[in-house]
Amino acid sequence: MTSEDARQGVYYAEATARQQVPDPLNLCIYATVALVTWLLGPVALAGFAVLGFAGYWRARRQGLRRSRCWLRDTRLVLGYLAVLAGVGVWALVW
Structure with a gap:
C-alpha cells in the first residue's frame, strides 16, 4: 500500500x-x-461583565493593547464592561 x-x-x-x-x-x-x-437576568449580566473585566484587566497588565473586540482599544472594552457591571448591580438593587 x-x-x-x-x-x-x-x-x-x-x-x-x-x-x-x-x-x-x-x-x-x-x-x-x-x-x-x-x-438569571441582572445576576448574569453583572457576573459576565465582572468576569470579562477581570480577564481584560489581566490581559492589559500583561501587555494587550488592541483587542479583537469591536471596540478594539482595551481601555474602551474595560469601560464598557464596567458600565455593564454597574447596570447589572443597579438592576439587582432596584
Whole structure:
C-alpha cells in the first residue's frame, strides 16, 4: 500500500471534509450565554461583565493593547464592561 493509497482512505476523506466545513461553535456559545442571561437576568449580566473585566484587566497588565473586540482599544472594552457591571448591580438593587 503506497502513501497515495492511504490518503484515499475513508479517514482521510472525513478529515478533509471536517477541515473545509467551519464549526459554528461560537454560535452555540452565544446561545448558551443568552439562555443563562435570560434565566438569571441582572445576576448574569453583572457576573459576565465582572468576569470579562477581570480577564481584560489581566490581559492589559500583561501587555494587550488592541483587542479583537469591536471596540478594539482595551481601555474602551474595560469601560464598557464596567458600565455593564454597574447596570447589572443597579438592576439587582432596584
